[in-house]
Amino acid sequence: MLYAKSNPVETLREHTDELLKQMNVLRESYGTNINSLNFLEEEIFWQLLDFVIEFHDIGKAFSPFQELIISRMDTKINEPKIVTHLENNVGHNYLSPAFIDYSYIDKKKNKELRAVLNQVIVYHHERDIFIDKDFKNLIQKILDEDLINKVYELQHEFKVRYPIKTEKLSKVYLQSVEKRIDKNHKYYNLYIMLKGILHRLDHSASAHEVVECNNVMNIGEHTENYLMKEFGSLRETQSFAQSNRNKNIILIASTGMGKTETALIWIDKDKAFFTLPLRVSINALFDRAKNIVGVGESNDTFLGLLHSTAIDYLEESNQENSSEIVDLAKLLSCKLTFSTIDQIFKFPFLYRGYEKVYSTLAYSKVVIDEIQAYSPEIAAVLVKGIEMIHKIGGKFMIMTATMPTIYIDELKKRGVVDSNLANLTCNTEKIRHCVSIVENSIDENLEQIIQSGINKKVLVIVNTVKSAIEKYELIEEIIKSKGIDINVNLLHSMYIQEDRAKLEKYIKEFADSDSNGIWITTQLVEASLDIDFDELHTENSTLDSLFQRFGRCYRSREYEENSPNIFIYTEKATGIGSIYDKDIVEKGLELLKNCMNGKKCFKMKEKHKVQMVKILYSKESLKDTDFEKKFTRALDILDTITPYSLGSNEAQNILRNIEGYTVIPEDIYRKIEKTLIRDYEELGQELTEAYSNDDRQLINEIKSKRKKARREIIKKTVNLPIYKAKQNIVDIQVKGLEDLKILLYKYDIHEDVHTKHIFGKGVIIGKEIDQFI
Structure with a gap:
């Protein structure tokens, strides 16, 4: 008997039949979509x-x-011992095509088609192997001395369903796999679909999971029913999506215009991926979609959640089938998957195995929300990805409150803006913001901010963590010296994961409550948190960033007062030139002042914001700026990238813009060293012993426990840019935790004895621990 898998035991025939079964599932689910791709017969x-x-x-x-x-x-099993003098030093994928008798499948002797089929099979496992003369000779030796003797088993035990070569097996097929197929190949799209789908089927069959689940669910229909029940009618954006389901869409619409529901209506009965910049936003959207579409009435695995901490969020939310949701999402099997872009938009890097995602997007719909929130380099990846999706036949929807003109121009240049693209700009006439430009720094206005915080919900947004901590300390000092009783809180990115999650929960609860007070934050809240405050005080930044910040104040309420509820401070703004492009900040401020036309309090309409961003991010305005250079350079790299030069993780790290360390503050490390760290280390020792005893069941159990233990440790970490860490980090000498570091800066966090809420400054950069034990 020929076997494919060891645990559980699976014969080669059983495994292959499982792939064929999943192929039929795929064909029944989305065969019509795949068949409609115009390059496939x-x-x-x-x-x-x-x-x-x-x-x-x-x-x-x-x-x-x-x-x-x-x-x-x-x-x-009762099998005779296999006696062989050969080593297992060649992947099976390099051997499989040797048996193919092409006279059956390709009577026209189409070399290009045969190359496609050979490469689909050879590279269904991507290995870093150079096919040279020595490798070819090794393959021929294996064919002559071993595989030629397997013909009988393949015909009578495996029962191969196509004719195979039975006499002479030759390495000649390797000539057709030396030069990888690229976008210039005659059958490139066919290759992408065959190879990508083979990856999907193989991974699903190996995991014993379905390749497509809940394919009959009509998300659009459920969303429409929900909206009609709740509101009695559809909004303009939603009716537009309903009428343009078969087109690509660019939607520019204000906050509160129902963009999420609009996207769900556009998705309709199709498979889809919904992307947002930040994990916390994705989590909130996942929960919202469950309510809209009515999860709970039936099997709810049609909604997937895909990002680096998805399992933690689902388990903490008491989601019953959290592991199944994440596993199916990783297999791309869900009807609708909510994802960060690093999981889905890696494919423009043409990394080894990129065809798996790319082929799936060919018959799916992709929603890209908040495109303006990404850096120019990441936006370039999205633009390239949209171009590739368009070329292969997939559909996309871009949703944003403000759309940089440079992105539209680039999409036009790449042929994406065609007759199958529908545009809609839909802004509320409701005035939500009265804007004041203050020609000094926030520090000079702290007393006014404190007075406002006594009777209102006041949000202060600054551009750096250091500035946020400084403002927090100054306000605390003022209220203490004056005996003012006011609620003051701090939130930024330099808290360990579990503390940051708590603080994000607190700010949302505060925004929904009747309480007043002050929250000091960074741009962290721009796109990640659905909060609504009464008054905003912000350091100056780029216009798109400012308008995102505006959206955290009077989010959907109409503002009827004549006094400002938005204060923009132009002096001593931090992060200009490092976080934000100085030229773009200055040009944006000039546009803002021109729009306000000398008024001390300007009631700003949504159309004003859209127009200003359109002008600011035009090619003319961006000429010779760092923004334009970064965007153009990134596109040039993507246009000329060598296929298969990167691995999946390398591509993902580029998208995550990882240039730093995952660290555990030393104060926290001391607390968990003899609990979580020791437990993890002991599990590692148990795993080594289980391997030495070849106890597969125990190995799997320990692996599961160890993975869970590591997740608990990761909750104690914070991501720190390299330039902030300098030399104040120490390696963790525990196997399996080598990627984590100990940070020798002070971590400030406390718990309120009455409310049990945490508060504090988080990682205090520059304040080192005196001694390390």
Whole structure:
């Protein structure tokens, strides 16, 4: 018998049949969408997919591989011992095409098509192997001395469903896989679909999960029913989406215009991915969608959550099937997946295995929300991704409150803006903000801010963590010296994960309560938190950033007073030139002043914001700025990138813009060193012992416990940019935690004895711990 898997034991025929079963699931679910891709001939595509499935693992007949599989089985089987002098030093994927008899599938001897099929099979596992003369000779040796003797087993035990070569096996097929297929190849799109879908089917079959779940769910229909029940009618944006479901959409609409529901209506009955910049936003959207679509009435795995801490969020939210939701999301099996872009938009980097995501997006819809919130480099990745999705036949929807003109111009240049694109700009006429430009620093106005905080909810947003801590300390000092009883809180990115989650929960609860007070924050709250305050005091920044901040004040309420509820401070604003492009900040301020036309309090309409951003981010305005240079340079890199030069994790790290360390503040490390850290270390020792005893069941149990223990440790970490860490970090000498560091800066956090709420300054950069033990 020929085997494919050891635990659980699975024969080669069983595994292959599971892929064929999942292929039928895919065809029944989204076959119409796949068939509509204009470069595919329906029956030929499915026949070719069936063909590569049948042959993809046939190289596992290699004797050393069979010997290895049998040796790893927990369940002992009655099989004669395999005797071989060969080593298991070649992946089965490099061997499988040797058996293919192309006279059956390709009577026209189409070399380009044969190259596609060979590469789909050879590279269904991406390995860093150079196919040189020595490798080819090794393959021929294996074919001559081992695999030629497997023909009988393949025909009578595996029962291969296509004719195979039975006499001479040749390495000649390797010539067609040396030069990887790229976008210039005649059958590039066919290759993407075959290889990508083979990855999907193989991963689903191996995980014993369905490749597509809840395919009959019509999300658009459920959303419409919800809106009609709650409000009695659809808004303009929602009716627009309803009428343009088969088109790509660019929607520019104000906060509070129902953009989320608009996107769900556009998605309709199709498979979709919904992206946002920040995890906390994605989590909130996931919960909101559950309420809108009516999860709980039936199996709810049609909604997936995909980001680096998704399992933690779901478990803390007491989601019953949290593991299943995350597992299916990772397999791209959910009807609608909410995701950060680092999980989905890696494919423009053409990393090894990118076809898996790209082929899925070919028959799906993608929603990109808040595109203006990304850096120019990340925006370039999104623009390139949208271009690629458009070329292969997928559909996209861009939703934003303000759309930089440079992005629209680039999409036009790349042929994305065509007759199948529908545009809508829809801004509320409701006036929510009365803006005042203050020609001094926030520090000079702290007493007014404190007075406002006695009777209102006041939000202070500054551009750096250091500035936020300084403002917090100054306000605390003033209220203490004057005996003022007021609620003052601080939130920024330099808290450990679990503390930051608590503080984000507190600020949302505060915004929804009847309490008054002051919250001092950074740009962290711009796109991540759905909060509504009465008054905003902000350091100057770029216009798009400022308008995002405006959205945290009078979020959907109409503002009828003639006094300002938005204060922009232009002096001593931090982060200009480092976090924010100085030229763009200055040009934005000039536009703002021109719009206000000398008025001390300007009642700003949404159309004013859209127009200013349109002008600011035009090619003319951005010429020679760092923003334009970064955006253009990133696109140039993506346009000329060498396919398969990166791994999946490398591409993901670029998207996450990871240039720093994941650290545990030393104060926190001391507290968990003899609990969480020691437990994790002991589990590692138990795992080593389980491996030495080859106890597969115990190995899996310990791995699961260790993964959970690591998640608990990760909650104690904070991501710190390299330039902030300098030399004040120490390695953690525990196997499995080498990627984490100990930070020798003070961590300030306390708990209120009455409310049990935490408060404090978080990581205090520059304040070192005196001694490290």
